[in-house]
Amino acid sequence: MPDSFELYQYALWFVLIFAAVNFVLLWFVVAPYGRHLRKGWGPTLNPRVAWILMEAPSPIGFALVFFASARAFELVPLTLAALFLAHYVYRSFIYPFRTRGGARKPVLTVSFGSVFNICNGSINAYAITELAPHLQASWLYDPRFLLGVALFGFGYAVNHQADEILRSLRAPGETGYKIPYGGFYRWISCPNYFGEILEWVGFALAAWTPAAAVFALFTASNLVPRAVAHHRWYHEKFSGYPRERRAVLPFLL
Ligand SMILES: NC(=O)c1ccc[n+]([C@@H]2O[C@H](COP(=O)([O-])OP(=O)(O)OC[C@H]3O[C@@H](n4cnc5c(N)ncnc54)[C@H](OP(=O)(O)O)[C@@H]3O)[C@@H](O)[C@H]2O)c1
Numbered sequence: 315m316p317d318s319f320e321l322y323q324y325a326l327w328f329v330l331i332f333a334a335v336n337f338v339l340l341w342f343v344v345a346p347y348g349r350h351l352r353k354g355w356g357p358t359l360n361p362r363v364a365w366i367l368m369e370a371p372s373p374i375g376f377a378l379v380f381f382a383s384a385r386a387f388e389l390v391p392l393t394l395a396a397l398f399l400a401h402y403v404y405r406s407f408i409y410p411f412r413t414r415g416g417a418r419k420p421v422l423t424v425s426f427g428s429v430f431n432i433c434n435g436s437i438n439a440y441a442i443t444e445l446a447p448h449l450q451a452s453w454l455y456d457p458r459f460l461l462g463v464a465l466f467g468f469g470y471a472v473n474h475q476a477d478e479i480l481r482s483l484r485a486p487g488e489t490g491y492k493i494p495y496g497g498f499y500r501w502i503s504c505p506n507y508f509g510e511i512l513e514w515v516g517f518a519l520a521a522w523t524p525a526a527a528v529f530a531l532f533t534a535s536n537l538v539p540r541a542v543a544h545h546r547w548y549h550e551k552f553s554g555y556p557r558e559r560r561a562v563l564p565f566l567l
Contacts, residue, residue, distance in 0.1 A: 318440065318444070319444075322436075322437055322440045322441070322444075322445075322525075325433040325434075325436060325437045326437050326524065326525055326528060328433055329430065329433055329434055329437065329525075329528050329529070329532060330528050330531075332430055332532065333528065333531050333532035333535045333536075334535070336532070336535050336536055337535030337536075337539070340535070340536065340539035340540065341539050341542075344539075344540065344543040345423055345536075345540060346420055346423065347417065347419045347420065347423055348416070348417050349417070349491060349544070349547060350543060350547070351417050351418065351419075351420070355420040355422055355423070356420055356421055356422050357420070357421050358418035358419060358420050358421065359418060359419050359420075359421055359424055360418065361410070361413065361416035361417060361418055361419055362410040362411065362413075362416075364418070364419035364424045365405075365406070365409065365410035365413075365416075365419075366406055366407065366410055367424050367428055368419075368423075368424045368427035368428050368431065369402065369405050369406035369410075369427070369431060370406040370407070370431075371428050371429075371431040371432035371435065372402045372406070372431035372432070372434060372435035373398075373399055373402035373403055373406055373435060374432075374435070375431070375432040375433075375434075375435035375436040375439070376395070376398055376399065376402070376435035376436065376438060376439040377399065377439070378436070378439075379435075379436045379439035379440050379443070380395050380439035380442075380443060383439075383440075383443035383444060384443075385443045385444075385449075386443065388449070388450075389451055389454070390449040390450065390451065390453050390454060390459075391442045391443050391446070391449055393454075393463075394442050394449070394517070394520060394521050395439070395442070397463070397466055397517060397520070398435075398438060398439075398517065400470070401470065401513060402435070409477065412477075412481060413480075413481060414481055414484040414485070414486060414487075414488060415484050415487065415488055415489035415490075417489075430532075434525075434529055434532070437525040438521075438523070438525045438526060438529060440525070441521070441523035441524065441525035441526065442521050442523060442526075445523065446521070446522075446523055448522060449521075458519050458520065458522055459519075459520045459522075461516075461519055461520075462516045462517065462518070462519030462520025462521070462522075463516065463520050464516070465512055465513075465515060465516030465519065466512070466513050466516030466517050466520060467516075468509075468512060468516070469508075469509045469510065469511070469512025469513035469514075469515075469516055470509065470513055471509070472497070472498055472505055472506075472508060472509030472512065473505075473506050473508075473509030473510050473513060474509070475497045475498070475505070475509075476494075476497060476498060476499070476504075476505035476506035476508075476509060477506050479494050479495075479496050479497055479499060480494060480506065491551065493548070493552055493554075493555060493556075498564070499559070500559075501558075501559060501560065501564035501565065502541075502559055502560050502561060502562055502563070502564055503541065503544055503545040503548055503559055503560070503561050503562070504537070504540075504541035504544050504545070504561060504562045507537035507538075507540065507541045507562050508541075508562050508563065508564075510533060510537060511530075511533050511534050511537055511538075511562075514526070514529055514530040514533045515530045515534075517529070517530070518530040537562070538561075538562055538567070541561045541562035542561045542562070542567075544561070545559075545560075545561035545562075
């Protein structure tokens with residue numbers, strides 16, 4: 315029976331390999347959900363149920379591992395846990411009830427997402443409690459922590475603002491797509507993804523652990539190709555789509 319450190323190592327490698335495979339694959343095969351849903355990917359689930367099943371393993375795995383640790387109530391690990399859980403409790407249990415008319419999701423992508431999330435939540439909690447002697451009170455003044463928390467907060471705000479703008483495009487019960495305007499949509503087609511990437515890069519800086527770095531890499535590897543696919547789709551669907559917008563990185567990509 316592997317001990318907890320060995321389990322952590324296996325899960326970390328799994329997440330790293332998943333990120334690398336995802337990054338290559340997603341440039342050729344757009345993940346089949348939302349506007350990119352198509353036939354041939356097996357049975358699908360109601361979008362609310364799918365989001366909860368896919369995302370909830372992350373905060374649950376995180377909380378179980380984190381609160382089992384003797385370091386759970388130390389200031390710095392607890393601050394990092396608050397950031398992680400603020401994002402994931404919203405994403406798992408509030409966001410699914412705020413979206414309007416979301417498309418169904420294949421069981422296949424939901425299953426991959428659940429397995430990824432249970433591993434990712436658990437290893438991030440384990441890393442900031444059991445493997446982080448640097449996360450003492452003095453870390454609160456370290457530039458990596460300060461910059462990381464600021465970046466996380468900024469990304470969180472950008473992500474939420476974008477999610478709200480998308481939500482406002484549909485009346486209750488409405489489906490279909492419109493051109494979003496306002497906020498970071500002035501510069502990019504997918505500010506929700508841009509904000510999410512900033513959040514996890516910020517978290518990786520603030521936590522300074524391999525698990526957080528791998529998660530930031532995974533997020534970018536997942537969302538950059540999807541943002542490029544969304545961007546191309548907007549241009550194909552709307553002839554008047556703003557030409558100056560980039561896909562996901564303002565002025566760059
Ligand atoms: N950390 C990660 O790796 C990761 C992975 C995936 C998602 N996420 C996060 O989860 C959130 C949702 O992701 P997503 O991939 O579902 O984002 P999305 O494709 O932008 O869709 C978000 C919601 O807005 C609706 N929507 C999108 N564009 C619209 C438009 N032009 N007009 C009207 N409605 C529109 C979608 O409806 P439909 O469902 O009908 O398309 C969906 O309900 C984001 O904040 C993202 O950052 C994170």
